[in-house]
Amino acid sequence: MRGMTTALRICPLCEATCGLTLTIDGGRVTGARGDRDDVFSKGFICPKGASFAELDNDPDRLTRPLIRRNGALTEATWEEAFAAVAERLGAVLAEHGGTAVGVYLGNPNAHTIAGGLYTPLVVKALGTRQVYSASTLDQMPKHVALGYMFGSPVAFTVPDLDRTDYLVVIGANPLVSNGSLATAADFPGKLRALRKRGGRLVVIDPARTRTAEFADRHLAPRPGTDAALLASVVNVLFDEDLVDLNGLAGHVDGVDEVRALTADFTPDTVAAHCEVPADDIRTLAREIAAAPSAAVYGRIGTSTVEFGTLGSWLVDVVNILTGNLDRPGGAMFPLSPIASAPRPPKPGRGFRTGRWHSRVSGYPEALSELPAAAFAEEIDTPGDGQIKAVITIAGNPVLSAPDGDRLDKALDGVEFMLSIDPYLNETTRHADVILPPPPPSRSAHFDIALNSLAVRNNARYSPPALPLTGRPDEAEILSRLALILYGLGHDGDPMLVDDQVIAMTLAKEVADPHSPVTGRSVDELTAMLPQAPGYERRLDMMLRLGPYGDAFGAKPDGLTLAKLKAAPHGIDLGPLRPRLGEVLRTPSGRIELAPHQLTADVARLRDALGRRPDGFVLIGRRHLRSNNSWMHNLPALSGGSNRCTLRINPDDAADLGLTDTAVVKGPGGELLAPVEITPEMRRGVVSLPHGWGHDRGGTGQRVAADEPGVNVNQLNDGTHLDPLSGTAVLNGIPVDIAPAG
Numbered sequence: 001m002r003g004m005t006t007a008l009r010i011c012p013l014c015e016a017t018c019g020l021t022l023t024i025d026g027g028r029v030t031g032a033r034g035d036r037d038d039v040f041s042k043g044f045i046c047p048k049g050a051s052f053a054e055l056d057n058d059p060d061r062l063t064r065p066l067i068r069r070n071g072a073l074t075e076a077t078w079e080e081a082f083a084a085v086a087e088r089l090g091a092v093l094a095e096h097g098g099t100a101v102g103v104y105l106g107n108p109n110a111h112t113i114a115g116g117l118y119t120p121l122v123v124k125a126l127g128t129r130q131v132y133s134a135s136t137l138d139q140m141p142k143h144v145a146l147g148y149m150f151g152s153p154v155a156f157t158v159p160d161l162d163r164t165d166y167l168v169v170i171g172a173n174p175l176v177s178n179g180s181l182a183t184a185a186d187f188p189g190k191l192r193a194l195r196k197r198g199g200r201l202v203v204i205d206p207a208r209t210r211t212a213e214f215a216d217r218h219l220a221p222r223p224g225t226d227a228a229l230l231a232s233v234v235n236v237l238f239d240e241d242l243v244d245l246n247g248l249a250g251h252v253d254g255v256d257e258v259r260a261l262t263a264d265f266t267p268d269t270v271a272a273h274c275e276v277p278a279d280d281i282r283t284l285a286r287e288i289a290a291a292p293s294a295a296v297y298g299r300i301g302t303s304t305v306e307f308g309t310l311g312s313w314l315v316d317v318v319n320i321l322t323g324n325l326d327r328p329g330g331a332m333f334p335l336s337p338i339a340s341a342p343r344p345p346k347p348g349r350g351f352r353t354g355r356w357h358s359r360v361s362g363y364p365e366a367l368s369e370l371p372a373a374a375f376a377e378e379i380d381t382p383g384d385g386q387i388k389a390v391i392t393i394a395g396n397p398v399l400s401a402p403d404g405d406r407l408d409k410a411l412d413g414v415e416f417m418l419s420i421d422p423y424l425n426e427t428t429r430h431a432d433v434i435l436p437p438p439p440p441s442r443s444a445h446f447d448i449a450l451n452s453l454a455v456r457n458n459a460r461y462s463p464p465a466l467p468l469t470g471r472p473d474e475a476e477i478l479s480r481l482a483l484i485l486y487g488l489g490h491d492g493d494p495m496l497v498d499d500q501v502i503a504m505t506l507a508k509e510v511a512d513p514h515s516p517v518t519g520r521s522v523d524e525l526t527a528m529l530p531q532a533p534g535y536e537r538r539l540d541m542m543l544r545l546g547p548y549g550d551a552f553g554a555k556p557d558g559l560t561l562a563k564l565k566a567a568p569h570g571i572d573l574g575p576l577r578p579r580l581g582e583v584l585r586t587p588s589g590r591i592e593l594a595p596h597q598l599t600a601d602v603a604r605l606r607d608a609l610g611r612r613p614d615g616f617v618l619i620g621r622r623h624l625r626s627n628n629s630w631m632h633n634l635p636a637l638s639g640g641s642n643r644c645t646l647r648i649n650p651d652d653a654a655d656l657g658l659t660d661t662a663v664v665k666g667p668g669g670e671l672l673a674p675v676e677i678t679p680e681m682r683r684g685v686v687s688l689p690h691g692w693g694h695d696r697g698g699t700g701q702r703v704a705a706d707e708p709g710v711n712v713n714q715l716n717d718g719t720h721l722d723p724l725s726g727t728a729v730l731n732g733i734p735v736d737i738a739p740a741g
Contacts, residue, residue, distance in 0.1 A: 007465035008035055008568045010445045011049040012111040014627050016178035017447050017454075018044055018185045019569065020052060022465050029053040029441045029465070039570040040458045041185030046178055047625045051636040055440070060633055060701050061422045062436035063471070073424070073434065078471060082480055082490035084433050088416045089484065092389040098126035098485070102378060102387040105133040106395025107628055113535050114437070116448025118478035119393055121497060125485035129356050129365070130387055134628075136372045137400055138300060139181055140725040141308035143367050147351030148595035149316060151585030153367050154452060157316055157331040158182040159295035160576050161190040161455045164329040166291035168284070170204040170315070171226055171301020171731075175211040177622040180299050183334075183453040190455075200291075202284065204229065205301065206619055207647075207687060208680040219284070220682045223617045224732025225274040226298070227307035227605055229281065230314035231265035232274075234258065236285035237321050239266070244289070246323030251580060254594030258317060261594065261602045265609075273609045289322050293329025301619070304731045307605050309724035313598050320593060325580070332576040333583050336451035337459040337559060338542040341549065343514045348585025353597075353724070359385045363726050371726035372401045373718035379410040389416040393478075398426040399629045399693050399711055402718035402728050403668050408696070420477055423630070424700030426693070437474035441465045446539055459548070459559060460570035461539070475535045498534025502526060502541055509545060516551035525552050536561060548573055601724060618666065618733045620690045620712065621647070629691035632704040644692040644709025645676035648737070652684070653677045661740035664688070666715025666733055672740055673710050686737060688712040690730070 004025045009032075011018045019038025023031035032052035034045035065081030066073040076084070092100065103123055109115030123131055135143070147153035159167055161184055172180065174187040184190055191201060191214060203215040204226070212218040221229055237243050238259045245252060267278035274281075288294045296318050302311040316331065324330030354364035360377045363370060370378075375397060379387045390411065398404040398411075404426070411417060411430035419428040422436045437443070445462040472480070472494075479494035488496065506522045509515040517525060528544075529537045540561035543549050550558030564571060586592050625642035626632065646662050656662075658675050664686070673688060681687060693711025694704035713730070720729040 009052070009441065009462045009465050010447065010460055011052065012440050012445055013048040013052070013055070013631070014046075014178050015180050015183050015450055015453070016041070016046070016185045016187065017183055017450055018046070018049055019460065020045065020049055022052065022441065024465065027466065029056045035569060037569040038460070039572040040454070040456065040460065044186035044189060047637060048627065048631065051634050052440070054634045054636050055631070057439070058633060060703075061439060062424065062434060062700075065436065066424070066431070066434040068432045073429075073431070081433055081435055082484070085418055085481065086484045086490045088432060089389060089418060092416050096388045099128050099130070100386070100388040101126050101128050102130040102132065102375065102390050103128060104372070104375065104390070104392045104395045104397050105131070106393065106397075106400070107134045107138070108394040108630065110449045111447075112474060113444055113446050113448060113539070114474035114478055115394065117535055117538060118475055118482065118497075121482045121501070122391070122478060122485065125482050129370070130378060131369050132372045132375045132397070133369055134372070134395065134400060135367070135369060136725065136727045137304070137730065138727075139303055140366055140369070140727045141303045141312040141722055142181060144309050144353060144725045145313040145316065145598070148597055149313065149592055150583055151348045151350050151587070152583060153351055155333060155583040156181065156453050157319065157325065158334060158453055158455050158576075159297040160329050160332045161187075161194070162575065164194065164293050164295045165199045166202075166288060166294035167191075167194060167199065168202045168204065168288065168294070168296040169211060169215075170296065170298045171303070172297065172299030173205065173209040173211045173622050175214060176209065176624045181453055182297060182455060183447070183450045184455040200287070206682055206685045207621065219276050219280055221274040221276045223619050223685055224305040224307070226302045226305065227311035227314055228265060228270050228609060229274045229276060230311060230318060231262045231605065232267050232270040232281045233285045233288070233318055234314065234321065235262045235265045236267060236282050237289060237318070238262065240286070242285065242289035243321045244323045245321065246327065248320060248323060248325060248591070252320060252591045252593050253588060254592060255321070257594035257599060258321075261599055264606055269609060273612070288318065293327065294322060294324050295319065295329070295331045297331075301731055304620075304727060304729065306720065306722060306729050306732065307601075307608070308722040308727050310598060310601055310605055317593060320591065326578045328575070333579050334452055334454050334576060335457050335547055335573075335579060336454075337457075337548050337573065338448065338539070338546050339452065341516050341545060341547050341551075342582045345581040345584065345589065347587050347589040350585070350587045359383070363721070366725050371721055371728065372397060373721060373726075373728045375401060376403065376407040376410045376718070380406070380413060388414060390414050390418070392417075392419045392421065392427055392431070394421055396425050396427045396629045398696075399691055399713065402713050402716035404693070404711055404713055405669070420474070423633070425629070426696050426699060429696070429698040435477050437477060438468050438471060442468040443473055444535065456575055457573035458570055459543070459564055459573060461561065461564045463565065475533070479534070495534050498538055501538060502529070505541065516545060516549070516554060520552070528552055530561065597724065613734045616652075616684055616686050616735050616737050618664070618712070618715065618735045619685060619687050619731045621687045623689055626689070626691065632692070632694060632707070633701040635703055638703060638707060643676070644673070644689055646673040647676045647678050647681050647687040649681045649683045649685070650677050650679060656737055657739050658737070659739070663738045663740050664715060665736040667720070668717035669714045671710045671714060686735065
């Protein structure tokens, strides 16, 4: 391919999902800029998106499979690699069964079609309960809270940023992160628009972040006290008769229970614990209640703490008690174009955790996953049910999970390890086979997961910008793995996997009296799908069956993949709309405001009010030029503010005699970190970013290895979890700080 051209592409590098215009020259991507005509992002781009070409062309990306031979990973053909997986994984399955295979799914799985459509098939084929993911290092408390309140762990509430009058951001820094669990291209622009229309922004964060600096008011509580602070806000709402459910009054159970549960969390009681003045708590509650519309948005800072699930629950308790749930300008439920078409409201089965427990520590399952912090012990602890083989898909838990040193050693002991990953990193270096997916320019893109979090409903699809020759795409890699696990052989037709899913889905739909295709022929519907790659056939099916779909011709103006392809800048599906009745799946058919699983944990929160650790506590932080551990190998994203430093308040640094390097000791170990003295940190709090520590041998990321940073998770021994969700406590960890030497 010669000559300069352009191609449109949705950025897969963070949750903002911005539209890009790629410049292509000589068969490779040479640049990226924002797509001004994109219906969702309207030209916004951040440094990560601007570095798309560098990521796509990274010389350290693997282009061929690696197989371990005589102890060393060496390049192999795809046929050799799939054969090796079939033989060696097959041997483990024959001896121990699929339940002896542990699967770890990393964050990038949420950013690809293959991750959304095919990884569940691999897990199902194994039949294993040993499933781990970044969710229990990040967002699981939100899933659990939503599950108990609404009956569905994926009934996400997001702030209606375009229409709210009063936004509270707690434990998040969207001016840097671009938003998380709230897919909002140009989050900074939306905050500026909020201020321009006379709205107000309040940020609750221990650090003076960029978002806090921009806010009308900044509250800086002690880390880990978010749940107590929110419980005190609820207390004020009841005490000052500010509760007003508005249109929710006939849909909520448990209001009186919440009143009783929060009676002890008065601002005067909570103030010393949170280190926030009581009057500031009262003012916050009054302003949320008085605003024409308001939304409380909590993120990773409210999740990765010891009361993560309670904090996530209380975020929506405040939204509900002020009548701001499911209304314009409040916290609303997005409607993904591939969600099921709306059915009549009805009670559901509800949600529960603990359907099984981990073998070693007895941690309860949540959303069919076990805590990532338990991964190492399930590998290195002998006995019935021990993990004998490991599959990682787009994950680097040696850096992402607590006590990576233990996991590092444990992975050396498994009988077989397979990694599907483009890099030889701190985790995949242990693999016996690595199968690398192609660069993003040579992959199609549709946001399977993130559309269900969008702050404005939309549909966008990116076909591959460049052709793929001589190697399988990620969908085929995972399909061939599924064929191996189902006993059909790695050389079977990968389309069989998609055909089976399509047949089963359509059979269920035509038998459902409330489906848009009820009573029709499966063969008729199947014949209407395009002659295309399997993922496109499945995506077309999902769009047609979805809430905006054409119902396989019954609604001629409805959405299909062909119509989406004909709109390369996307299709705007309108602002968020009230739809509570469509999402509620509790047994009562109502919002369960006080589920007993959550209310039972309030006593633990109440007991914590009198507890205050001595010394320093550690928090993480986001970087605009980074996303966890997988973007540190790009020169364009190195340097600047994207540095692994220990941030500390100037007065604390002076008291300790810190100048350039500090020894940081935590429950799991110690490390040396360069010091960055800044007034952005409140006293008693220090910060290290997540995802660094690229100093282990045997990896293939040369830029990252030149500036390795330190692995903050090595300070964490992995024993301290939020008990309701199994999420590792990564924020508010007590640490000791001293000058190096």
